[in-house]
Amino acid sequence: MAIIKVIEIMCNSPKSWEDAAQQAVIEASRTIKHIRSLYIKEHSALVDVNNKIKEYRITANISFEIEIEPKSVSKK
Numbered sequence: 001m002a003i004i005k006v007i008e009i010m011c012n013s014p015k016s017w018e019d020a021a022q023q024a025v026i027e028a029s030r031t032i033k034h035i036r037s038l039y040i041k042e043h044s045a046l047v048d049v050n051n052k053i054k055e056y057r058i059t060a061n062i063s064f065e066i067e068i069e070p071k072s073v074s075k076k
Helices: 019-029
Strands: 005-015 035-048 053-066
Touching: 005 019, 005 035, 019 035, 019 053
Parallel strands: none
Antiparallel strands: 005 053, 035 053
16 A cells, blocks of 8 residues: 655746646655655746846645655564
């Protein structure tokens, strides 16, 4: 039986929302193993004084499988 944990993260990119999502997975994978999925909850953008998008931002849930150590069998 697999146990899946979900965490919420935020990430940004100067390129696109897609790139922000990819960066989120890359950064999360530095400390989290067995990433299964990414669910984008929100998109937003920061706009500069020239009305150009300066930064793309996402809020997302990442789900990953928890490693469970096998139960040891004790003999009585």
